[in-house]
Amino acid sequence: MTNNDMPTAEKCLTVAINVLIFGLVFLMLRLSYQISLALVAAVIAGLLRMERKGMIDALFSLFIRNRNVAACAAFICMLAIPLLLSTFRYQSHIAVMASIYAMVCLGVNFQMGSTNMVNFAPAAFMGIGAYSMAVVTMKLGMSAWLGMIAAMLMCAVAGLVIGLPTLRTKGYYLSLVTMALQLAFTQLIKNIPYLGGPNGISGVKALSVGGFSLYKTYTIFGVKLAPHFFYLIFCSLALAVLFYIALRISVSRCGLALNAIAQDEIAANCLGVDVSRCKLFSFLIGSIFCGIGGALYASLTSFVGPNDFTFTRSLVFICMVILGGMDNPVGVVVGAFLLTVITEKLRGFSDYAQLIYALLLVFILVAKPTGLIPKRVRNYCELFGRSLVPPTSEE
Numbered sequence: 490m491t492n493n494d495m496p497t498a499e500k501c502l503t504v505a506i507n508v509l510i511f512g513l514v515f516l517m518l519r520l521s522y523q524i525s526l527a528l529v530a531a532v533i534a535g536l537l538r539m540e541r542k543g544m545i546d547a548l549f550s551l552f553i554r555n556r557n558v559a560a561c562a563a564f565i566c567m568l569a570i571p572l573l574l575s576t577f578r579y580q581s582h583i584a585v586m587a588s589i590y591a592m593v594c595l596g597v598n599f600q601m602g603s604t605n606m607v608n609f610a611p612a613a614f615m616g617i618g619a620y621s622m623a624v625v626t627m628k629l630g631m632s633a634w635l636g637m638i639a640a641m642l643m644c645a646v647a648g649l650v651i652g653l654p655t656l657r658t659k660g661y662y663l664s665l666v667t668m669a670l671q672l673a674f675t676q677l678i679k680n681i682p683y684l685g686g687p688n689g690i691s692g693v694k695a696l697s698v699g700g701f702s703l704y705k706t707y708t709i710f711g712v713k714l715a716p717h718f719f720y721l722i723f724c725s726l727a728l729a730v731l732f733y734i735a736l737r738i739s740v741s742r743c744g745l746a747l748n749a750i751a752q753d754e755i756a757a758n759c760l761g762v763d764v765s766r767c768k769l770f771s772f773l774i775g776s777i778f779c780g781i782g783g784a785l786y787a788s789l790t791s792f793v794g795p796n797d798f799t800f801t802r803s804l805v806f807i808c809m810v811i812l813g814g815m816d817n818p819v820g821v822v823v824g825a826f827l828l829t830v831i832t833e834k835l836r837g838f839s840d841y842a843q844l845i846y847a848l849l850l851v852f853i854l855v856a857k858p859t860g861l862i863p864k865r866v867r868n869y870c871e872l873f874g875r876s877l878v879p880p881t882s883e884e
Contacts, residue, residue, distance in 0.1 A: 496555075503555045504562045506548065511566035514826070515573055518580045522834040529827055536823075536861040549865055567729065571721040581717035583833045585789060588724040589782045591825040594809045595735045595818060596778025601807065602815030602864070603744060604771045605751035606659070610651075610667040611806045613674035614776045616798030618644050618783025620684060623793045626694035628683070633694045637784045644780025645773055652772030656765050659754070671800050679795045689794025693787045696723065704789060717789075724785060728822075731778060735818040738774070740867055747771060748816070801843070805832070808850050814860030823862055 513532060517525045539545050552559040574581045593615050600608040618640035625636035655666050679687045695704040704720045706713065738744050746767050749757035758764050787793045805828070813824020831849070832842065853860065 499551060500555050500558045503551060503559050506551075507559065507562040507566050511563075511570060515570060517830050518570075518574065518583055519577065525830060525834050529830055533827065533861060537857055540857065540861070540863070545862060546865065550868075553868070564729065567725050568722065571718055571725065574721070575714050575718050576712065578715040578717065581715040581721050583830060585717050585721050585724050586833065587826045587829040588721070588728045589785050589789070590806070590809065590829050591728055591822045592731050592782035592785070593779045593806055594813075594821045594825045595731055596775035596782070597806050597810050598735070598815060598818065598821045599738075599747070599771045599775040599778070601810055602817070602821070603739070603747040603751065604768060606655075606768065606771065607664045607807075608667045608775070609664055609800070609803050609807070610671035610674070611775075611779050612798040612800070612802035613671045614644055614647060614779035615783035615786065615802075616674060616678065616793070616795075617647050617776075618780030619787035619793045619798065620678065620690070620783075621780070622784040622787040623690040623693045624684070627690055627692050633696045633788055636694070636788075637696075637781070640780045640784035641777050644776040644783075648772040648774075648776030649769060651776075652769045655772075656768055668800070671803055675795050675799055678798075685794070687795060689792055689797075691792045693791045693793065695791065696720070696785075696788050720789065727781065727785070731781070732818055732822060735778075735821075739816075739818060743767070743770065745867075751816075805846065808846050811850060811860060812853055814862040814864060816864035817860070817862055820860050820862030820864075824860065827861075 513528065517528050517532075520528065536545070539548075570584060571581070574584060593611055596614070597608060597611045600606045621640040621643040622633065622636035625631050625639045626633050651670060655663055658666055678684050684690065695702050697703060701719075703723050704716055706716045707718070708714070746757065746762045747770075749760065749762050750764055750767055754764050783798075786797075790797075809825045809828045810821055811824070812828055813822065814820025828846075828849075831845065835842065835845065838845075857863075
């Protein structure tokens with residue numbers, strides 16, 4: 490094979506790998522729970538094996554070199570999933586929930602993964618976004634899009650308000666503060682009559698575009714579509730945008746500053762990193778991501794209640810981040826999807842859900858403490874197409 494054929498071969502390989510990945514996603518969603526869980530186990534074992542052999546690094550390098558082709562192929566495959574699941578109601582629901590949980594986990598990753606601030610209250614921030622959507626649409630009678638904006642603003646304010654007093658805490662003390670925040674949030678919304686108390690708020694409006702509801706059953710060309718069809722497309726696009734933002738922040742100076750704080754706050758401060766400002770940014774951006782997920786969740790279920798945003802839900806999000814790989818947006822999305830599939834496929838064994846989470850988490854921590862797809866070393870030469878060797882001028 491000549492050098493001219495190499496780029497074409499790499500592009501074809503990139504497309505084929507994307508098709509394979511999304512094909513596995515479709516099969517895990519579509520097949521029966523026994524086969525789906527067996528496939529999930531095979532994927533986890535395969536990722537561990539590939540990571541040990543260094544194949545994951547090779548795949549990342551391949552995708553970076555052909556980033557435009559990889560992005561286009563992934564985008565097309567991502568939109569193909571709703572089409573393949575267009576008539577399957579339950580499978581579409583799982584895909585929507587996986588997308589929403591992935592958004593929340595991306596927000597948690599800014600704090601746990603990038604900055605090493607263990608946050609036990611992601612469900613609380615998700616609840617703030619969900620209740621903001623419910624109040625704006627149900628109590629005030631406004632549109633769901635204004636509810637989305639209100640959810641982002643309220644979570645941003647909450648992130649700043651909560652982030653300020655935690656600037657002087659770290660390690661176990663910060664974990665205890667966020668844990669107390671989560672428990673206080675659950676008790677607070679149970680005792681506010683305006684928010685429905687323990688009964689919650691029902692009748693939350695679904696997102697719509699010009700009177701066209703994104704969550705509704707439609708019949709097109711005689712085919713009855715699942716009510717999640719258009720909603721899944723919207724959630725997939727929203728996840729793609731948030732994923733791109735997370736990637737850009739990860740490779741930016743801000744991402745490097747967050748990692749420096751995670752390693753050693755004193756050393757980062759000596760190097761000129763504004764530790765307080767970066768920590769606040771981590772809480773702010775993470776809260777907004779959680780709020781978007783909460784607003785989409787409220788619009789999907791048309792109901793919000795205290796039992797949807799408990800401490801147990803926060804632990805599930807933390808498990809997703811640890812399972813996939815902290816400080817790696819790709820790993821976080823993978824972990825959120827795999828654990829969502831496991832959760833939804835084992836609905837009949839919900840009494841043992843916590844036991845399953847614990848066993849899976851212990852297995853991952855023993856077999857691969859850094860997660861299925863750990864964070865990678867930033868290769869800026871590959872990312873921006875530059876060479877370490879300076880060009881020589883010919884006279």
